Amino acid sequence: CHINALFLFFFCPSRCTCTAGWTGPDCSEDINECESEPCLNGATCFESVKPGQFVCICPPFYTGDFCHQRFMEINECLSRPCKNNGTCLDLINRFICNCAPGYYGSLCEMDINECETLPCLHGGSCINRLGGYRCVCLPGFTGDRCEVNIDECMSSPCLNNGSCIDGISSYKCLCKRGFIGTNCEINVNECLPNPCLHGRCIDLTDGYRCSCEPGWTSSRCEININECESAPCLNGGSCQDAINAFVCACLSGYTGRFCEVDVDVCTLCFNGGVCVDGPGRTFHCR
Known part of the structure; x- marks a missing residue:
């Protein structure tokens, strides 16, 4: 007999009595306990490491050594165990909470302090809130994290x-x-320093303009107009310039503003002589 047998010897031919899990004339053959399909309801059968035993892996909602007992699955999420808007995922005999941003813990009961990561930029102050944070930005910045420089222009x-x-x-x-x-x-008043020397200043949008008095010219009215340039004096008279005027110094025998008048000197003939006037102060008597 094999080691997996009990040897019985009385007064008859010898015979092997096998222990659990073994068979054959000498008890050397391992019995496959799963061959008889002992596991019910679609369960999976595995031979145990212990001789003569097997293990059934049951599908959902079944239990027992042979998976023969059906039980009612309890929805652990019905009690809403997840805090702070966490999402509950029901499993067999347990649940898992998927936490909303800003929370952690098995029940999402712990608030994350988002300010620990210093999220606010450019010197902004962080205020921790339930499930989030808020940045108080310095003047000139805006945005959720004070990341935007305000364009004052x-x-x-x-x-x-x-x-x-x-x-x-x-x-x-x-x-x-x-x-x-x-x-x-x-608007800068360019007329304040009195730039016009001999005229009136007119303030413009981007400068000034001088309205000159008679006899003056140029951008600041500082140039006296020379009225003698046009040679107004006739008959050899000399011109003397003045302010907005001129004076003619006439040669002898001429008069008038422009020396245009020939002086009549014929009154100088005596004793009945006839005077014939000539140019200027010239004459002759007949």
């Missing part, structure tokens, strides 16, 4: 065609000629 603060340069929580205006002020809102 978006509102077009610079007037009168001034150019805007954006800064951190500020802006600077580059003003066109003739304007000053934070927003180029002040």
Whole structure:
């Protein structure tokens, strides 16, 4: 007999009595306990390491040594065990919580302190909240994490065609000629220093214009017009320039503003002589 047998010897021929799990004349053949399909309801049978035994792996909702007993599955999620809007996943005899952002723990009962990771940029202050956080941004920044630099030039603060340069929580205006002020809102009065020497100053948008008094010219009315340039004096008279005027110094025998009048000197003939007037102060008597 094999070691898996009991040897019986009385007064008859010898015979082997096999232990559990073995068979054959000498008890050397291993019995496959799963051959008889002992596991019910679709269960899977596995031979045990112990001789003569087997194990049934039951499908859902069945139990017992042979998976012959059906039981009612309890939905552990009905009691809503997951906190803070966590999602419950029901399993066999247990459940799992899938937590919403900002929470952790087996029941999603623990609040994550999002401020520990310093999410707020550019000096913003972090305020932890249930399931999240909020950033209080410094002036000049916005966004969930204070990541956006506010463009102060978006509102077009610079007037009168001034150019805007954006800064951190500020802006600077580059003003066109003739304007000053934070927003180029002040029209510079170019007439204040009295640039027109002999005339009236007219303030313009980007400068000034001089309306000169008679006899003066140029952009600042500083040049006296020379009225003698047109040679107004006739008959050899000499011109003397004045302010918006001229004076003719006439040669002898001529008079008038322009020396245009020939002086009649014929009154000088005596004793009935007939005077014949000539150019200037010339004459002869007949």
